[in-house]
Amino acid sequence: MGDGLGLGDAYGTTLERIKTQEGEKAKLAMTTLMWICYSERPLLVDELCHALAIEIGTTHFNNDNVPATETLLACCQGVITIDKEASTARLIHHTLREYLCTHHNLFPRAHLAMAEACLTYLNSEQARALPAKPQPDLTSMPFLKYCSRYWGTHAKRELSDHAKSLAMGLLEQYEDHVAAQSLFEQILEAGDSLKVGTRAQFTGLHCASFFGIIDVMTGLLGMDGCDVNRGDSAGGTPLIWATRGGQGEAMELLLGLETIDPDTPDNGGNTPLSWAVINGHESVVKQLLNRGDLNPDRPDNGGNTPLLWAANNGLELVVKQLLDRGDVSPDKPDNDGRTPLSWAAIEGHESVVQRLLDREDVCPDKPDNEGRTPLSWAAGKGHQSVVQKPLGREDVCPDRPDNWGIPPLPRASYNGHESVVQKLLDRKDVNPNKPDNEGRTPLSWAAIQGHELVVKQILGRQEVSPDKPDNEGKTPLLLAAGNGHQSVVQRLLDREDVTPDKPDNGGRTPLLWAAGKGHELAVKRLLDREDVNPDKPDNEGRPPLSWAAGEGHQSVVQRLLDREDVYPDRPDNWGYTSLSRAANNGHESVVQKLLDRKDVNPDKPDNDGGTPLSWAAIQGHESVVKQLLGREEVNPDKPDNEGRAPLSWAASQGHDSVVKQLLDREEVNPTRRDINGHIPLWYASRRRHEAVVDLLQAWKPPIPALFAVEEPQASLPSSSL
Numbered sequence: 001m002g003d004g005l006g007l008g009d010a011y012g013t014t015l016e017r018i019k020t021q022e023g024e025k026a027k028l029a030m031t032t033l034m035w036i037c038y039s040e041r042p043l044l045v046d047e048l049c050h051a052l053a054i055e056i057g058t059t060h061f062n063n064d065n066v067p068a069t070e071t072l073l074a075c076c077q078g079v080i081t082i083d084k085e086a087s088t089a090r091l092i093h094h095t096l097r098e099y100l101c102t103h104h105n106l107f108p109r110a111h112l113a114m115a116e117a118c119l120t121y122l123n124s125e126q127a128r129a130l131p132a133k134p135q136p137d138l139t140s141m142p143f144l145k146y147c148s149r150y151w152g153t154h155a156k157r158e159l160s161d162h163a164k165s166l167a168m169g170l171l172e173q174y175e176d177h178v179a180a181q182s183l184f185e186q187i188l189e190a191g192d193s194l195k196v197g198t199r200a201q202f203t204g205l206h207c208a209s210f211f212g213i214i215d216v217m218t219g220l221l222g223m224d225g226c227d228v229n230r231g232d233s234a235g236g237t238p239l240i241w242a243t244r245g246g247q248g249e250a251m252e253l254l255l256g257l258e259t260i261d262p263d264t265p266d267n268g269g270n271t272p273l274s275w276a277v278i279n280g281h282e283s284v285v286k287q288l289l290n291r292g293d294l295n296p297d298r299p300d301n302g303g304n305t306p307l308l309w310a311a312n313n314g315l316e317l318v319v320k321q322l323l324d325r326g327d328v329s330p331d332k333p334d335n336d337g338r339t340p341l342s343w344a345a346i347e348g349h350e351s352v353v354q355r356l357l358d359r360e361d362v363c364p365d366k367p368d369n370e371g372r373t374p375l376s377w378a379a380g381k382g383h384q385s386v387v388q389k390p391l392g393r394e395d396v397c398p399d400r401p402d403n404w405g406i407p408p409l410p411r412a413s414y415n416g417h418e419s420v421v422q423k424l425l426d427r428k429d430v431n432p433n434k435p436d437n438e439g440r441t442p443l444s445w446a447a448i449q450g451h452e453l454v455v456k457q458i459l460g461r462q463e464v465s466p467d468k469p470d471n472e473g474k475t476p477l478l479l480a481a482g483n484g485h486q487s488v489v490q491r492l493l494d495r496e497d498v499t500p501d502k503p504d505n506g507g508r509t510p511l512l513w514a515a516g517k518g519h520e521l522a523v524k525r526l527l528d529r530e531d532v533n534p535d536k537p538d539n540e541g542r543p544p545l546s547w548a549a550g551e552g553h554q555s556v557v558q559r560l561l562d563r564e565d566v567y568p569d570r571p572d573n574w575g576y577t578s579l580s581r582a583a584n585n586g587h588e589s590v591v592q593k594l595l596d597r598k599d600v601n602p603d604k605p606d607n608d609g610g611t612p613l614s615w616a617a618i619q620g621h622e623s624v625v626k627q628l629l630g631r632e633e634v635n636p637d638k639p640d641n642e643g644r645a646p647l648s649w650a651a652s653q654g655h656d657s658v659v660k661q662l663l664d665r666e667e668v669n670p671t672r673r674d675i676n677g678h679i680p681l682w683y684a685s686r687r688r689h690e691a692v693v694d695l696l697q698a699w700k701p702p703i704p705a706l707f708a709v710e711e712p713q714a715s716l717p718s719s720s721l
Helices: 009-021 025-036 045-053 069-075 094-102 110-121 125-129 143-155 161-171 177-187 204-211 214-221 238-244 248-255 274-277 282-289 305-312 316-325 341-348 350-357 374-381 384-391 408-415 418-425 442-449 453-457 476-482 485-491 510-519 519-528 544-551 554-561 578-584 588-597 612-619 622-630 647-652 658-665 678-684 692-698
Strands: 078-083 088-092
Touching: 009 025, 009 094, 009 177, 025 045, 025 069, 025 078, 025 088, 025 110, 045 069, 045 088, 045 110, 045 143, 069 078, 088 094, 088 282, 088 350, 094 678, 110 143, 110 161, 125 238, 125 678, 143 161, 143 177, 161 204, 177 204, 204 214, 204 238, 204 248, 214 248, 238 248, 238 274, 248 282, 274 282, 274 305, 274 453, 305 316, 305 341, 305 350, 316 350, 341 350, 341 374, 341 384, 374 384, 374 408, 374 418, 384 418, 408 418, 408 442, 408 453, 418 453, 442 453, 442 476, 442 485, 453 485, 476 485, 476 510, 476 519, 485 519, 510 519, 510 544, 510 554, 544 554, 544 578, 544 588, 554 588, 578 612, 578 622, 588 622, 612 622, 612 647, 612 658, 622 658, 647 658, 647 678, 647 692, 658 692, 678 692
Parallel strands: none
Antiparallel strands: 078 088
């Protein structure tokens, strides 16, 4: 034992104590330990309890035999525990499992006992009474799912005449049994072609072939009407299921039949050979390739040939076996235009790549439907050793762009693959400054992702323009600043040929992008530059402070406010100030910082006459409203260009707490009419904001309710923030 001296003795003593319990307790405890130790997956508590209630060979499952969980725990005397989160029963420590599995005499023929128990459960009256329909309700038979999936796994290890008899009894009418549907649904994979809610049509031969139980298969094949080529609802034949399970003996048995078709595909177009390759069963592949009556180059519905699957999975021996055939095309693409070489490059299978490149009939630079070559894929994935192989070929263009105009170098740059970047930069035929269709260079892509070392590598090339903008006018510095990569920002700022205040097509500078995204360290590095204007507005008239305030980036706002050359009350093209933006979005701390400034007008209206208080009222930001109402120079009843005061807006939006704050102010007139003649109560009533209506109607003197004329519902200002 590896977990402490004397553990084995302690376990032995405990087991002896368990086995000396009176009555059925000892048997129940040992059977519990057997199931927990040898089950193919952790058993749920209700599964385990049903397993323990099975009387092998009986046709009726007696629910009265199902033990309580407390009984199990008591009988096992502390060596098992219940995982409440997963609802499973498990041993108290992994060393106990090692001990139990080492002492085989404790559970003689465990797998046989478990196989017979599972088959007895499946052959019970209750199981047979369940309808064989998609996604059956197994509430009454919780152990059926496990039995359906694993009875054959246990039986494959140990099989008696009795177990074989039970299996034949189940499989003779298997297609109509709920176990067939349960097994089918459990072993299907995402790639299997099957409509939801379809009956399995899974026969006994399918099942026995999947598990590879030869004696049972032989018995079924000897029955009248057994169709060895019959497909289930996913199109899988018994041979396909034997192949998928890697059951070599079962395959050999089936392939020896005169009526067998070794090339019948399933609904997804996958043949037995395809499945053997997909699952990496090399010996099975060899078995199938020895047949002369199958097509080794047959594609599935996605255009994937066995060779392509082998290349994708890195099965060099299988690739060799297939390439040695004269009837396999080594360069045949799938429906996406990707060849076996492309897939080997994508997955980084160096030896397979080399084997394919050694073929004269393989094009090493063949693009797929996206225009991406094997080199492009390998570079993007960072497979350095694979990249080196096509780079050594004269018939490979190392700077070939794909459909988006992106060559291999920016693919590697974007993903930060330094070694691949260096290999490409070492090539004279690679342009390190080449823009893609969006105008982005390799440097831009590295800057976006913050790969500082790659940025350094690219900047080492003299022909690289470090300030080259893309089609949106965004320079590498701007992209790095906007994504908060402060180390890249600094590296670019250290270049004399970089303009640190260069705006994009929207007039937004690197500082503005960093401020708007809240990247404080990048903001600091930019503000340290004398040639950066900290108050430079974009095309909408919004300076960095406006963006930072609107997004609530308190620390960035403070850095900008600390600058004497920043005007904190600058309005944008719509007249919105930084305070208006912060108030509209409910950023209390930013609002307070701006209110603390003497050069900020807390009641400044925008082009539509809306004040910061109006915007806070519209959005229902109670605490911001309170902050603004605390200022003497704020008029709590100031109307906008539509004649609507903050109370009108708060009432129409149903913000009762804001309405209450405003009604507490003597200066607020709750009967103020806007340019349409409507008072706040009218808006609250039309929107059915009952709490607000109650507040307004409680105001003294009473507010007149003049609602005789139907009017359209009010909406927010057209130029909302």
